Amino acid sequence: MTSSTWVDLPEGTLFGLANLPYGVFSREDGRRRVGVRVGDLVLDLAAAARATGADAALLEGPTLNPLLAAGRAHWSALRSALTGWLTDAAHRAAVEPQLHPLASVTLHLPFEPGDYVDFYASEHHAANLGALFRPGTEPLTPNWKHLPIGYHGRAGSLVVSGTPVVRPCGQRRAPGEPAPRFGPSLRLDIEAEVGFLVGTPSPQGSRVGLTGFADHVFGVCLVNDWSARDLQAWEYVPLGPFLGKSFATSLSPWIVPLEALEQARTAPPVRDVPLLPYLDDGAAPQWGLDLSLEVALNGSTVSRPPFAGLYWTAAQQLAHMTVNGAPLRTGDFYASGTVSGPDPETRGSLIELAWNGERPLELPDGSTRTFLEDGDEVVITATAPGADGSRIGFGEVRGRILPATAGEG
Structure with a gap:
């Protein structure tokens, strides 16, 4: 049994002694x-x-x-x-x-960031984007099931929940146009993610294996990786995300320690491609996590992404991130990538929910959305199983979109 407390806790609180973030x-x-x-x-x-x-x-x-x-x-x-x-x-x-x-x-923001890496761990999200942008071909790229794909982000743009997000400007080229234009992003999106905070560092030239995950990662929080899809589409060939991602990444203010998540641990999905030994967690501690996310837009729930379905676990991501000898520093932070499930109501980004603008998302007030408008507010929350049948919470990651600032193009 969980020990009782002398603190007067609200009935059904998600922040009892089983949590302590x-x-x-x-x-x-x-x-x-x-x-x-x-x-x-x-x-x-x-x-x-x-x-x-x-x-x-x-x-x-x-x-x-x-x-x-x-x-x-x-x-x-x-x-x-x-x-x-x-x-x-x-x-x-x-x-x-x-x-x-x-x-x-x-x-x-509860920590001083070191480096920031964002992964692409949801097979459903990756397959949806593949279907949108590479119709008629295999939706997953040939490497996707062999390694956790990621990119190095901008640590200085990590902000705490509640920080307003200014609509980014940059180059964008509409289909059929001969040259790019400069201006505010017209396809501003969200990505519902889960983040992992590194505590214990590792020396350069060493590797952190699957069994070292719990010795190096302190805890977990929620992430909204805001994404300017039109800026990203023009810039990311051939290298990858840059200005379309680096303007802001919002984090929930509470770091739930790994110890609080023992009851949430679960086996990851069955892998249908053999893994190289450093990623093969068949005989290692498995760190799939049964987290239930919820995404609300202007107060209305639009998605409930299930984190348990992610193909790559946080332990595999850490092992891959360091397998080349890259060091860990205290305050390093990495995120899962968009969490999406198999059903339309479990997709963790607007580009999926509105199917790249082809199927506008209907809100209860009668309005529709394909991408975010100025003034829109997005709130991501999550819960997980806790000790003795309880549930624990992660707080929320909240952000409101402000208009782009004026400036020269």
Whole structure:
């Protein structure tokens, strides 16, 4: 049984003791502090540690990076201590004053990013895009089932949930036009994804195998990888995504630790192509995750993508990312790529939901969408199985589209 707590938690909360996600918050003084969400409260971790006589050195903020770098043993010890503080009535007098209403704090990007990599791990998403852009041919490229495809993104454009997204400008060429034009993106899209935060680094020239995943990855959050499809279509041949992706990537503010996701672990889909040994997880710990995502556009649910169906797991992605000897740094971050399921209502991007504009998405207010309009707000949420039949939450990743800024073309 999950231990009971002296904290007054809302009925059915997704942020009970089975979860305890980490974030960074500030109060009236503006100072950034490391915190943990408990129900609708945020615990000031450093203050709680000092009040209970524990070592607060890794928790003083303003980011999670010192804790991330400390490694798995420290992560487990802190989680155990947290559970004790919140269940043992002897700690209540010391800890309770360090709890603050969630509505009274400002949440920030919880870590200082190192590198950022985005993958392309959903077979359904990849097949849908292949069908859209390569009709009459095999929808998956020949390499897709042999390795997790990814690209190196722009870490400086990672922003916390709630940060407005300015419509990007760039070059775009419409079909049949002889030359590109400069202007705001006309095909601005979303991508519902899941992100993984690296804690423990690895030296250059080494590899992190499948069994090393839990020793290096601290936790999980939600991602909206905003995408300017028209900019991307013109620029990405022959190299790959660039300005069509680099203007903003939104992250949820809470990092759910891997330890909280033990009940969510599941076997990945059956692979129908033999894998090279460094990616073959048949005999290794498997890190498929049973996460249920939900995408809302202007308050209306438009998709429920299932993360469990992703072909490539986060452990395989990490193994591939380092197999050439590339080092890991504390604060490195990588995302799954768009999460899409087999059915139309489980697609994680508008380009799929509206089938590249051919089948406009109908909203309850009578309006339709093919791509995002200025003022649109997108919210992605998710839940997962927790201990003792509970469910745990990831918070939300929210973003509203602002008009493009004026400038020379």
